[in-house]
Amino acid sequence: MSNSAAAAVLTTEDLAEAIRAVRTLLDIADFSQGEVDFEAVIRSSDVLAQVRHVLPDLEWWASAGKEHGSSEADDDPADCLPIRVFDWSRPLDRAEPFIAALGPDLAAVRWDLDAWPAVPEAGLEAISQKYAYLTLTMNSRDLYQEEPSQDHTVHVHVRDRNGEQTARVHWLADQVGGRFTGRMQLARL
Template identity: 75%
Template structure:
């Protein structure tokens, strides 16, 4: 397992604004072979039902621990609430329905991209798949859903190569009307 550096570029109480920002950034990225990963804390039966409609075979376990129920154990998730969802390698078209299903429950949706493009006028080189990610924290300001909030944060991940990480983060933030605040998290991949 490796780590990435995730930089907050936009925080907003308007989920549709955050989703628009994600769409804009996805439009800039190389999406060949891209996929999306989900982490969430599901607290209500209604949200669970909506999430299972989007991801019928979602991987989960009780927030109290796997010994209290899990998808691996064949347990009924509605009997194990609240639960943690960790689901990886899904098609990109699952992301927005998953986000819409969340209600007020916290989640992180991470797009594993094929790369960030070179931007000659900004002096930025191409960043390959290993270092190119985009995460939307929903109802949380952090990647692990520890800092619950009523807003949503878009994070970009970019490799620090030759000191161009901050320049790339600022360039990406400018594309969505955000700004790099200096808030950075280490993100396990």
């Protein structure tokens, strides 16, 4: 297991704007072998039903702890609300339906990319899969749903090597009309 630094490059109340920014960054990234991971706190049966339509074999456990219910124990998640979702390695096409299913609940979607490409005109070398991630947090400003908010934040993950981190974060922020404010968070990967 490794860690990366996730930099907030765009925060907006408009979820459609955040999704457009994610799509722009995905167009820049190499993600032919990519996958997507989901984390969420689901509080209502309506949202749960919508999420289970997207991810029928959802991996979850009760927010009160696994001893109060989990997918491992084959419990009914509707009887255990609120639940925490930690579902990994899904196909890329599940991301936007998952986002649409969430409503007001807190969540993070992380795209595991193959690489951030080289940008010679900006002096940036390619960054390998180990540090190439993109996360969209919904209704939360942080990666782990601990800071509820009314907005959504796009985070880019990069490595720090000779100041490249800051340069790449600024370059990626510019591509989506955002700006790097210096807000970084350690991401457990």
